[in-house]
Amino acid sequence: LRRIRAASNNSRELPPGDHGPIGGDFFDKVLEESNAGTDLPTWNGELYLEFHRGTYTSHGSIKKGNRKSEILLRDVEHVATLASLYRYHKHDYEYPKAKIDVCWEKVLLNQCKYLLPGSAIGMVYDDAEKLYAEVREDGEALFQEATEVLLPKALPLTAASFKAPGNIVGINTTFFPRRDIVEVPLSGVPTHLKAQVVQTSKDGATGYALLNCPQGNHLAKPIGFYADCMPIVFTNGSDHFVLRNSAVQLTVSKGRITSLYDIVLSRELIAKGQTGGLVIFEDRPNYWDAWDVEIHHLETAHQLEFADTSVVSEGPLRASIKSVIKYGKSKITTTVKSNHGSSCDVLATTNIRSRPLIIFDAVVDWHERHEFLKFELPLDIRNDNATYETQFGHVQRPTHNNTTWDMAKFEVCGHKYADLSEFGYGVAILSESKYGFSCRGNVLRISLLRAATAPDAEQDQGKHEFSWAVLPHEGSFLESDVPIAAYLFNSPLHVRYVPGDAMAYPLAQAQQPFRLEKVRNVFLETIKRGEYDDYAAKIDDDNANVSVLLRLYEAYGGHARFKLRIGGNIARATVTNLLEDEMEELRIMKEGSGADPGDGMTIVLDFHAFEVKTLKFVYEQKASEDMYVLLCLSCLAILLKLFQALAQAGRLARR
Template sequence: SWALPQILKKAGIDYFMTTKISWSQYNRFPHDTFHWRGIDGTELLTHFITTPNNDGSWYYTYNGNVTASSVQGLWDNYRQKELNDQLLLAYGWGDGGGGPTRDMLEAVRRFEDMPAMPQVRQGRVEEFFEALDDRVSDHPRLPLWDGELYLEYHRGTYTSQAYNKRMNRRMETLLHQAEFVNSLAMLLNGGHAYPVETLRKSWIITLRNQFHDIIPGSSIGEVYEDSREEYAEAEQLAVAALEQGTQAIAGGRGQDGAAAEGVVGYRVINPLGWERSALVEISLDAFPASAEQLAWSSPSGEALESQLVRGAEGQPVSVLVHTPNVPALGYTTIFGKSTNSASAASSGAWSIGARLLETPFYRIELNGSGQIVSLYDKRNAREVLKPGEAANVLQVFEDKPMAHDAWDIDIYYQEKSWTVEELTEAVVEEQGPLRAVLKLVWRYHRSVIEQKMTLYRDHPRIDFCTRVDWREKQQLLKAAFPVDVRSTKATYEIQFGNVERPTHWNTSWDWARFESVAQRWVDLSEGGYGVSLLNDCKYGHDIRNHVLRLSLIKSAVSPDPEADQGLHEFTYSLYPHKNGWLEADTHRQACELNMPLLPVQLAGTAHTDVLPEQLGLFRVDGSHVMIDTVKKSEDDETFIVRLYEYGGIRGDVRFCTDARIGEFVSVEETNLMEEQPQAVEHGPDEVRLFMKPYEIKTLRITLKA
């Protein structure tokens, strides 16, 4: 990841070493020792171990043996002898443990004074890098690599074992929310106990399951049996911590008699760092009255529009309430009151059928296979799709790589493919006024794919909520969207930023990236218009020419013969937009897909404390800067706030708090480890921060009520 140099430096790590890049299939990386410049401009001394693999393969190894061929090969392979004459050989049995053997240790001793061979001595990795830094950092011939380090190999690991990918994203989201709501609860109620130990245990389990080979999806089946149990435990802990915080926030009943008979109140919590207006879905299980007899209102008494969601037998199961202006990293309060008439929204420009769908934003036509053959953008008066090509096409490819079934996708996979076309059901499940849902069901051999195409009155995002019972092996499932956009580059979200990659195959360096990784979104834009593809738990993508594709399921047979068999649940979304991805708030839309508003029922009259009915903890005025994390400090009762710039824009932004929360007593900038504090000037409720392109900042904040 191009974000890694900054992350490592700000975590107190000054050097980076790997062998993996030498494994690339098509292009040999040109340097072995170099400065790697990250997305924000941070430079990191990087060194590749050049030890030849024990079996004579072309790539370098981290499982080095101590033999004449490995010692001499280490030197022979190294390409910058004019720059540096001291190298690192990492030896021992890895990939299963074992470490150095007695024979290896004896070989090191004997090679120390071996004539006609590179001189060998024992040492520590830290000593090697410190000496390397002294020798080469100011050398005029030290190369500089400015960009990501793409491994032309193991492209299947973005998709294999989809359950783990989904749970990893879920845990990231849950833990983020739990940390934030408990921080807010501490500030609102000085006696609230932050669930330090619960969160720590959940984080440890989550991070353990990011270990190699678990999260890549390349472990044996028994590992994933254990991993499911571990994720269940981590989720239980994180949910408990989240509920501890939300219940503290929902403990107050509001200032206007919200607990009166026939009234139900909810805190609607926004875990993201900008004000948002969106639908919140509330279960009807605990309602004091029939759902049809509830009218919804804001704290000021303004009527809120709503829509009932009905179950399979037509009974109401939940209600959608349009909730406007929920403060950044905060909450608002809404009330449902018994009435003689329903508080439904107006229907508006809706016409939803199995083949033709008309919404305030789009006119959508489907063919008999359930594929989109026309997507007309009413706001921008243009067709989104490439003429003559269908979108949301579910494509299946034979996936039999040359080796390493779970790890790899090889470029020839596209030579043998099928399209999912056997549509068995197309039923309108919801028809506005706030949301419409068209249910589509396909059969593919022994597999069943159920999808709910979801459209909104007030939002241009099109969601494809998908449930798959997958029973195929060595087949790769993708969703394809051919759009009428001309661009030679596409944008992919990475950690704390984004990267542009080519959409053409002009060179071997281009077509080697036939499958690339992204986090929550990718985008293809031309001047004035673009299309983003968002997701809630997928990582593998390919964008070539005008076609955006998202990898959904990869069902390898080795090392786990039952990999990815069974149930899959995920959502991906299409987001056509005016202008580029930054102006269109693609990043925010993807975050909102992953973190919907959280409704929490008010506790009632038993709680004597009264909280404001609407409140925001922190906000930042730059639309290109995101507040990523709010948590309690690891060492004391202060709060940690992590922000990052994601638009490549340099300048000042204002970071603010609500005066009702308290005043800033002190603000310090630290590294990612919450160390090395530097005082930051501040006012009582705001701080001015200078953000560089793609910079990560960590603040330690003390607030006084």
């Protein structure tokens, strides 16, 4: 175009060259002529692709690597931001942006087409697994480095870390209060550590401790002994097991889940005459083996029965049973765990109406071909739609086959949960690394493993470890705590051993610097430093460019108006786009005198349904002591000259 314009300028015989409006001009014109888009045809709801449903499950280890890497790097950004701002015990610590960026780039590379869906050739996954291993190793090292700034000498739970007396603590990288049961390895550890666990497994290798993290705190600390709240296992010694706490009872009989009973409401949740558990389907798609799963696979269900079941733990915190299933050339080992009930507050969330999770941990040695492993619950619940989490929200999909569009959604994508609810009650399945779900009628399923043979002939062959959980809940989905419970299930506490008194460290006393007040449907997902910060500067350094980015989203599909309480002196607060370009200034309000821990700065925020907002906070720059000294000396010099001038004027007046 430049050549054409140059030629036309020198020769009138040639037509003038003009590239016309640029892309931005086009969209501005569309907005102007369509009444800001309201006059254009609008599609509401999901644009569902009626193909490639198998990609939600193919190559399970890659799906797990993706989920775990995303959460690990989010947590690294969180603790690295706190460490770079406060530097309690390592004053030369810098936010490791370059190293974090390298990790994110590896994760994003693995999210490319074909790789993350599980439909690439085998050599691709050899490289992808190495990248995820590098991200895990580097991410954990970055997390530990930042942790040591906040909690010096804090170490992961290994036998070598327990040489000196100390305490077990959990670092909470979510912004929710929580109460979690954590597992502590006891092999070779000293007596003072064993005294901190409330319960041990039957083989003595694992201890269980109960950690509590109140609202607004960074650390979860061990709490009490609940001898009167013991989960119970009833068994006839062979094929009948009952896991019971004060809220929920699960019955496994002859290898199948025959009852899921809400004790508080006296309600049976499994449909009469049906059973839940693991199920295998024949999986032979018409085309594109790793990509597709066809609706006719649902006609080939083969129910698997828990076998060789035994009690592995029973005590005041947790009861669990373990079973082994042998199918074909594969071996499936499943541990079912029941935590405390409502009277002892070891629930899925800190909501007093919540229920404990029923957790399933699976170790699978998988050597099948063209088989599809799922877990299913036939529920005594009716609804025309089930709810599935998506990125920063959820979507509802039909449970019936009224139309071909409805029928096509026999296998769907979800992130951390799938929920089937009716008025007054519901049940959710939570996932920590799986993305395939389905709900046909009253049967809610999570997809666990496939066994395609093309384009990777060895897809998913070998060992897999993964977990899922069942959460009964009062109320419909919108009244429940399912999104919060799923968020916490995917974000476990980072447990550390701290020599000495953990409460003596500043982090144990400090409040989280950003706290959402009286809002249930907005999640604070990300805390990180600004892309263009001076990472060597502290928040009280002179002329420092120090900013913090928060990313929040509305999770339930409604409106919210609430206060965001901020710790520290904030000079400016703005809403930005994803590129951190500032879009809107926010009003900062100061509350209280600062003497009370609740005093500080607040911002009132408004959210609409599923809205995502990025906020940028620029910290106030403080003048140095030297600058104050120079300022004071300058003022004294001016005053001295003023007094001298007044004295001279007085003398002249007397003359």
